[in-house]
Amino acid sequence: MDIEGFVRRNIDHMDEESLRSILADRIREFKDIDTERSLRMADAVIYEVRNTLGTDGLDDGLREIISYPLAGVGMGEMGVGSRGEGDFFVHRKIADIVSSTETGAFINPEAQDDGGVVRTDTDKGEVYITTAVDGIHSRLSEYPFLGGFHVTRAALRDVCVMGSRPVALISDLHLADDGDVGKLFDFTAGVAAVSELVDVPVVAGSTLRVGGDMVLGDRLVSAVGAIGVSGTPPTARKRAEPGDVVLLTEGSGGGTITTAAIYHGLFDVVWETLDVNFIRASGAIMEAGLLEVIHAMTDVTNGGLRGDAHEISSTTGVGLEFDAEAVRSMVNPRVLEMLEDLEIDPLGVSIDSLMIIAPEDVSKDIIRAVEGAGVPIAEVGRVTDSGVPLLIGDGVMKELRPLFREAAYTQIKKMVGDETPQDFDEMKRKVEEAARRAIEKKDMVVKLIGK
Incomplete structure (x- = not known):
């Protein structure tokens, strides 16, 4: 429990004695202390928070520095951390702030x-x-x-x-x-x-x-x-070219699959996730001297294949075509069984596969090196010039779109849902404005200190 946050939320619309009493009760839920000590702790928190609110006499610059630009949009509302459309948007705004600096990186x-x-x-x-x-x-x-x-x-x-x-x-x-x-x-x-x-x-x-x-x-x-x-x-994503093939190693998941297994009581699936195959596969590629011929590599994590394929297409301009059955074959069988039994979209969660994009004439060498490290791998698709990621299965071609949040893999996530909010465009506008104001604050402080 965030007791400072509790006080900040309630100090303006609750009388102090009630606030003090309720806060002391909350403290005793966690601390094995007597009533007197819990009240003294409550007094200390209220005192500290009240002092932080006394900013009337500050100059405008300092007041700006100790405040932050309110977006009016909560993390959960925006889906931040949930590896979907809202999360990707916020990460792009964070990247904008980083890119606004006069420092440089080879890949930022x-x-x-x-x-x-x-x-x-x-x-x-x-x-x-x-x-x-x-x-x-x-x-x-x-x-x-x-x-x-x-x-x-x-x-x-x-x-x-x-x-x-x-x-x-x-x-x-x-x-x-x-x-x-x-x-x-x-x-x-x-x-x-x-x-x-x-x-x-x-x-x-x-x-x-x-x-x-x-x-x-x-x-x-x-x-x-x-x-x-x-x-x-x-091997950055931007090097992917039309005509390349897409290879995928078998994925057995990491934190996401482990969480799904534990919170559905399917503890045996946890064993499937305990490996270092991804790193062994990468090491085998390096040892074989194949890095220079590979155009791009990524891990299938951010919202599953839906999210990663969308990000690759949106940042590089290339298209991707995936064979649905080939992709399915590269999900650990026990993990795939769990996901299907729980009606969790395997394309919408992190399965932790290694995705390799490379020219067709070197694909067999890559497969040979990875299989030599004991890691299953298969060709699952191709890079095109369509600009969109597509999934082909049963004679049907569908665009791989990221969900607003990654596929719901726990009961609480199913309750929250993955549908895009009706006011998503307005939420994005507010988030963009908050990011712009953060850049302005950064510029102001750099200018002041630089003098």
């Missing part, structure tokens, strides 16, 4: 690629450094080992698909005030398991509480970052 967030890349010159030639960061699946807070395992795989995947060899991992771990310290260790053990399996060291990290003293409970929020290096340009 504007490309909406899996990782970012900077290029540097050394005595031995150009070196490309790839970085990526992923957050733990929000529903794996109670399963920290699995959360750590899968988020580490995710960060490494994002580095691998850019054609970089992973060389280091970093971990950022936040546990709420009442969380058992054992969660820290279990999460770290999950990270360390992947680190050991793929021989990439964890080199740095940070461990803090979620919201410090102001958030009660035991929610775990964390992220893992990966750093990779390469002597050749990255």
Whole structure:
């Protein structure tokens, strides 16, 4: 529970004694303390929040800095983090803010690629450094080992698909005030398991509480970052060309599939997700010297094939045609069985396959290298010049459109739904305005400090 947020929401329309009493009750739900101490804690929170509201005497510049541009649109409303249309839109606005700076990168967030890349010159030639960061699946807070395992795989995947060899991992771990310290260790053990399996060291990290003293409970929020290096340009999506073939490795899922399995009571499916096949497949491609002939690689994660195909087409201008049965064959059989039994669209969730886009004349060499690492792979489609992603099956051709949110894979997600809100265009306008104002604030501060 966010007790600071509770006070901020209620301080203006609730008398202070009622606010103090209710807040003390909420605190005692989490803390084994007496009434007097809980009231003193409530007083401290109210005191601090009230002080933050006394901004009348501030100059306009400082008032602007300590406030933020209200969009009037909530994260859940917009579908942020739900790997769909709303999420993609917000990420593009974040990329706009990054791109508004006078710094440069070989590949920055504007490309909406899996990782970012900077290029540097050394005595031995150009070196490309790839970085990526992923957050733990929000529903794996109670399963920290699995959360750590899968988020580490995710960060490494994002580095691998850019054609970089992973060389280091970093971990950022936040546990709420009442969380058992054992969660820290279990999460770290999950990270360390992947680190050991793929021989990439964890080199740095940070461990803090979620919201410090102001958030009660035991929610775990964390992220893992990966750093990779390469002597050749990255396999970015923008290099995909009409006539290329699309290859897909077998996907058994990560955090999303694990969450679906656990919260539907299908615990045996969790075993299917515990592998490092993606990284082995990427490593085999590198060892075979095939990176230079591959035009693009990505992982099938962001809203499933629907989301990734849409992002590739929208950022590169090429079209994609997928064979429905071939794609289906590249989903782990037990995972596919679960998804179909639960009526979850396999094309709308993250299955963690490696997608490779390459010229047809080298596809057999790629398949041979990946299968040599013990990872199933198959040709599932082609790149076209249509500009849209298409799925072909049973003689029918359909456009692969991302949903507003990824396919609902838990009961609560089914209740929330995946339909686009009627006022989505207005929501986008408000979000765009908030992003514009954030850029203006950044420019103002840079100008002031630069003087």
